Amino acid sequence: MFLKDVIDKFYLDRQKDKEQHHFYITDAGKCSRALFFKFKNVPRKEMDANILRLFDHGDHIHQLIMKPLLSVREIHVVAAEVNIPPQELISGRADAIISDGKNLYVLDIKSMNSMIFSKLIEPKEENVDQIQLYLHYFKIPKGILLYVNKDNQQLKDFMVNYDKKRVFGLLDSLSEVKKRIDNNIIPDRLSDYPSNWQCRYCQFKEICSTAGNGQIEWDDFKKKITLGQNSA
Numbered sequence: 001m002f003l004k005d006v007i008d009k010f011y012l013d014r015q016k017d018k019e020q021h022h023f024y025i026t027d028a029g030k031c032s033r034a035l036f037f038k039f040k041n042v043p044r045k046e047m048d049a050n051i052l053r054l055f056d057h058g059d060h061i062h063q064l065i066m067k068p069l070l071s072v073r074e075i076h077v078v079a080a081e082v083n084i085p086p087q088e089l090i091s092g093r094a095d096a097i098i099s100d101g102k103n104l105y106v107l108d109i110k111s112m113n114s115m116i117f118s119k120l121i122e123p124k125e126e127n128v129d130q131i132q133l134y135l136h137y138f139k140i141p142k143g144i145l146l147y148v149n150k151d152n153q154q155l156k157d158f159m160v161n162y163d164k165k166r167v168f169g170l171l172d173s174l175s176e177v178k179k180r181i182d183n184n185i186i187p188d189r190l191s192d193y194p195s196n197w198q199c200r201y202c203q204f205k206e207i208c209s210t211a212g213n214g215q216i217e218w219d220d221f222k223k224k225i226t227l228g229q230n231s232a
């Protein structure tokens with residue numbers, strides 16, 4: 001019991017007050033309002049320590065997958081854990097850039113449970129968004145999304161071709177969110193709130209419901225929530 005508490009605290013402390021100053025590749029295609037709240041460091045629902053441990057477990061699975069790739073002849077790992085070239089808007093790190101001797105591919109590894117894995121017949125849209133940005137910044141036309149079933153280690157992979165229109169759409173919408181952050185305007189909710197899958201897992205669900213519909217001035221809303229906290 002004592003050890004469980006110590007380990008939980010380690011994970012919970014790590015997620016505290018993580019202020020965000022630029023976008024990550026994983027933010028691509030995400031709800032603008034949730035991104036705004038993240039940048040403004042709005043208090044969010046704490047994640048359970050066991051979920052945070054699962055993220056660490058995901059990293060471990062990635063290393064296991066890389067092991068054979070580093071040893072086989074058919075594939076050459078050109079670089080592992082490779083950062084996109086530095087620029088103002090966004091940062092990110094791809095799992096690897098690999099080569100089959102003819103072409104380069106960006107490799108992005110995702111792990112998931114059996115239930116989600118068994119239903120996967122095409123790559124998840126949010127993962128395609130992310131790998132598209134990697135392809136864009138590395139100037140590599142092809143990528144591979146490799147999914148791992150973390151319950152039994154089964155694999156599925158999907159080839160993704162660079163889609164310039166999709167990339168510019170994603171970058172435009174991140175620039176729009178950045179403008180809202182700089183101008184202190186809370187963006188509107190997702191059009192299919194609250195049924196969108198992002199709302200189900202959103203750490204800002206409560207504050208989003210308090211804010212209500214439409215775009216809102218951040219300074220006014222901040223006063224409202226500060227008053228609410230002080231009178232509680």
Ligand code: SF4
Pocket residue numbers: 031032033034188189190193194196198199200202203204205208209
């Ligand atoms: S609850 Fe939904 S609409 Fe509101 S911030 Fe979260 S993801 Fe966005």
